[in-house]
Amino acid sequence: MLFNDKEMAEKYPCLSMYTHPLAIPSFKIQSRDKEFFSIEAALNRPELCNVLLLGEPGSGKTALVQAVMLHDKKRLYLEVDLSKMIANAHDANEMATRLKSLCSEVTQFRDEMTTEVVLFMDEFHQVMMLSDAAAEALKPLLADSGTRGVRIIAATTDSEFRKHIAPNQPLVERLQRIKLRELNRETTILVLKNRAKMYGVADQISNDTLYGLIYEYTQRYIPANAQPRKSLLVLDAMIGWFRSTGLLMSKTLLANVIYEAEGINVTFKVDANAIKKELDKYVFSQDFATSVIEQRLQICVADLNSKTKPMSSFLFCGSSGVGKTEVTKQLARILFGDNARTSLIRFDMTEYANEDSLERFRSEIAARIWNCPYAVVLLDEIEKACASVTRILLQVLDDGRIMDENNREVSFLNAYIVMTTNAGSEIFKTIAQYVVDDTGSGKELAKYDKLIRMSITSTTGGKFPPELLGRIDVIVPFQPLSEDTKKKIIDNKLKSLAKDVADKHNIDLQYDTDVIRYLVEDNLDTDSDSGGARTAIAKLESEVTTQVARFINRYPTTYNIQLVVKGKMAADHKHQLESAASIDIIANHAGGRKDFRSMKKST
Numbered sequence: 001m002l003f004n005d006k007e008m009a010e011k012y013p014c015l016s017m018y019t020h021p022l023a024i025p026s027f028k029i030q031s032r033d034k035e036f037f038s039i040e041a042a043l044n045r046p047e048l049c050n051v052l053l054l055g056e057p058g059s060g061k062t063a064l065v066q067a068v069m070l071h072d073k074k075r076l077y078l079e080v081d082l083s084k085m086i087a088n089a090h091d092a093n094e095m096a097t098r099l100k101s102l103c104s105e106v107t108q109f110r111d112e113m114t115t116e117v118v119l120f121m122d123e124f125h126q127v128m129m130l131s132d133a134a135a136e137a138l139k140p141l142l143a144d145s146g147t148r149g150v151r152i153i154a155a156t157t158d159s160e161f162r163k164h165i166a167p168n169q170p171l172v173e174r175l176q177r178i179k180l181r182e183l184n185r186e187t188t189i190l191v192l193k194n195r196a197k198m199y200g201v202a203d204q205i206s207n208d209t210l211y212g213l214i215y216e217y218t219q220r221y222i223p224a225n226a227q228p229r230k231s232l233l234v235l236d237a238m239i240g241w242f243r244s245t246g247l248l249m250s251k252t253l254l255a256n257v258i259y260e261a262e263g264i265n266v267t268f269k270v271d272a273n274a275i276k277k278e279l280d281k282y283v284f285s286q287d288f289a290t291s292v293i294e295q296r297l298q299i300c301v302a303d304l305n306s307k308t309k310p311m312s313s314f315l316f317c318g319s320s321g322v323g324k325t326e327v328t329k330q331l332a333r334i335l336f337g338d339n340a341r342t343s344l345i346r347f348d349m350t351e352y353a354n355e356d357s358l359e360r361f362r363s364e365i366a367a368r369i370w371n372c373p374y375a376v377v378l379l380d381e382i383e384k385a386c387a388s389v390t391r392i393l394l395q396v397l398d399d400g401r402i403m404d405e406n407n408r409e410v411s412f413l414n415a416y417i418v419m420t421t422n423a424g425s426e427i428f429k430t431i432a433q434y435v436v437d438d439t440g441s442g443k444e445l446a447k448y449d450k451l452i453r454m455s456i457t458s459t460t461g462g463k464f465p466p467e468l469l470g471r472i473d474v475i476v477p478f479q480p481l482s483e484d485t486k487k488k489i490i491d492n493k494l495k496s497l498a499k500d501v502a503d504k505h506n507i508d509l510q511y512d513t514d515v516i517r518y519l520v521e522d523n524l525d526t527d528s529d530s531g532g533a534r535t536a537i538a539k540l541e542s543e544v545t546t547q548v549a550r551f552i553n554r555y556p557t558t559y560n561i562q563l564v565v566k567g568k569m570a571a572d573h574k575h576q577l578e579s580a581a582s583i584d585i586i587a588n589h590a591g592g593r594k595d596f597r598s599m600k601k602s603t
Contacts, residue, residue: 012109014102015078018085022077022120025066027198030228031187032064035178039068039153042176043075043118047146052124052165052172053155055180058229061155064180065120075116075151078106082126092131099127099137107141107148116149124154128164128171135171142174159406183227188215191228192235201239204249213254220414221264223373237261264374268337272301275334282330283323284492285485289316289476293327296474297335300416309400313417313471315382317456318478321532324420325380332376335416345369346378349385358388359405365392366404374414382419383456383464390468393417397471419472423456423464452477481532486520489533493540497548501561505552511563515583519544521571522579543583551585558589 009016029036035053042051053061069077080102089095110117121127127134138152145151154175156165166172183191189211196202196211205211218230225233237257241247247256255266276294283290293314300311316324332344345368352361369375382390395402400413453475456464469475481489494516498509520536544563552558567581 012105014098015105015109018081018098018102019078019119020081022066022069022079025063025070027063027195029060029063029067030191030194031183032060032067032180035064035180036068036071038176038178039064040072042178043068043072043151043153045146045176048142048174048176049145050142050152050175051154052161052175052177053153053180054158054161054177055155056157056182056226058226059180059182060228061180062120062122065153065155069118072118075118076113077118077120079120079122082121082123086126086130089130092134095130096133096137099134103137103141103150106150110149116151118151118153121152121154123156123160125156125160125164128168135168139171139174142171145174158408162406185212185215188227188231192231195232195235196239199239201242201249204242210249210251210254213251217254217258217266220374221258221262221266223370234258234261263342265338270297270301270335272298275301278334279327279330283327284488285481286323286327286478289323289327289478292474292476293331307413309397310412311414311416313397313473314419315456315469315472315475316418316420316478317423317452317475319480319532320422321534321537322478322481323532324478325378328376328378328418328420331416331418335376336374342372343375344378345372345375346380348380349382349389352385352389355386355388357386358392361385361389362392362402363405366402366408366410369412369415370404370408370410373411376416376418377412379417379419381421383421383423390464393419394468394471397468421456421464483520486533486536487516490516490519490536490540493537494544497540497545501548501552505556505558507552507558507561509548509561509563514565515544515563517571518565518569518581518583522569522581547583547585551587555587555589558587560588562586 039051039053043049053064055061065077069075085098085102086095089098106117106119127138141148141150142152152175189208192211192214193202193208196205214231214234215227218225218227218234222230222234234254234257237260238249238253241253241257242249247253258264258266275297276290279290279293280287296312296314299305305311316327318324329344336343345365347361347365351357365377369377379385379393392402396412396417401409401411404410453469457466457469494511498511501507501509519539548561548563551561562585564584564586565581566584567579569581570579
């Protein structure tokens with residue numbers, strides 16, 4: 001067009017190289033009348049007639065400017081290619097020089113052609129990121145836009161505006177800000193219908209509910225983009241599959257497209273009747289805890305939970321090593337299936353112990369929920385966080401949302417909040433000594449409910465105020481583990497190790513009950529705060545798993561390994577001040593029989 005002509009290109013080199021006519025829209029915009037007329041009014045102001053469009057990616061900023069261009073017959077609309085301008089610049093000063101040249105040329109062009117010009121600058125924050133000089137180069141044109149007959153429409157996101165543009169107040173004053181809200185459900189569905197008609201697939205969609213599902217799924221599973229773009233991208237992908245394979249434009253195809261794009265199985269359904277059974281597979285002797293959790297989740301699966309709060313909130317309390325974290329992991333698996341790894345968001349709250357970590361915590365939790373709104377959020381050892389951090393949770397538990405650092409609302413309505421705490425340890429110590437049982441039935445545990453709550457409140461320095469506890473849906477006490485339960489856990493770990501050894505090395509690993517007794521009973525602190533089964537598991541790792549691995553690496557032709565306890569255990573000889581026992585390995589391999597002494601006795 002204009003600047004493709006050789007003479008024009010020589011006369012206006014910057015305009016020729018870094019601008020092109022704004023493209024004509026391929027479709028009609030929907031429900032943007034207010035913003036449309038706001039832009040028109042701004043362009044017709046006599047002096048400061050520049051616009052800054054603010055909206056999330058995909059909200060339709062460019063499409064809106066294109067629509068204004070179609071209606072505005074008296075001006076020439078040019079789009080500035082900022083990326084190309086930046087890519088060819090050696091430094092920020094050169095970029096500033098180019099911007100000055102561009103401003104000078106567009107003013108000259110307007111005077112010669114007697115046609116007002118509108119420069120559209122998408123990703124406007126890129127100018128600010130370069131240098132102050134680049135931003136200063138635009139100010140004269142922005143200040144005299146009315147008299148020069150040149151207008152600028154800039155566009156960026158809210159976050160980029162606050163980070164890069166807002167600090168430059170003189171520049172901000174030269175731009176009229178117009179906010180583009182995300183399109184609502186009804187308008188997005190209308191846009192989808194019109195696009196389906198345009199591409200000739202409307203007659204393939206027999207049920208209009210499919211459009212609603214596209215909107216709902218993209219709202220749930222693609223949170224970091226805006227409507228209508230994310231819904232249109234999904235529809236576009238569905239049309240591609242339909243054209244290339246003949247697959248029906250259906251709910252099944254939609255589910256496949258979401259899975260391809262985000263790795264999320266939208267057809268996954270929670271089996272409410274199997275929740276407790278699944279939890280009990282992975283945690284031992286916590287019948288009361290798993291029952292309480294299952295009762296609460298029944299409400300969520302039936303969709304009878306409050307719609308103004310997170311799906312559920314739990315406080316898991318109990319001694320270290322009794323299964324609180326393991327239950328949380330299994331909750332993510334039960335609730336989200338194959339997506340459990342990405343849908344478990346874990347925070348070690350010891351990292352937020354100082355008051356100056358408040359904003360860092362707010363920023364990090366908001367960012368992670370924005371990117372993965374369907375999640376189990378584990379706030380591990382919540383009592384270790386500073387009081388101001390825990391107070392943020394009041395807002396989350398109250399109305400299911402917080403504002404992030406960019407003043408963007410982040411919703412927790414689809415999240416499950418799990419807090420764990422070791423607070424109230426003196427109560428659990430008493431339970432461990434007097435009312436521990438092998439099932440965790442909770443018959444005796446329930447009697448300590450009030451004491452547990454009082455202890456949590458009084459021993460955490462105000463980090464668990466009554467108003468916070470009152471907003472938690474369920475407080476779940478975990479029963480201290482009996483010796484027999486610890487043995488079951490260790491036996492289960494040894495069986496898992498034996499299976500790994502058999503599967504990966506074709507070696508038969510055997511052990512007897514003395515090995516289990518040694519790992520659980522021998523020379524261990526029996527205090528309920530000492531780690532529950534965790535200490536025994538750590539002992540298994542260091543004295544069994546490590547030695548088995550070392551033996552296999554040294555003797556790869558081994559086909560049989562037997563774990564044995566050598567020496568006297570302190571548990572069997574109370575007069576001993578320390579254990580004289582150790583785990584040894586007796587093995588058969590291609591070179592013959594071999595005894596391998598444990599780390600405890602070997603050098």
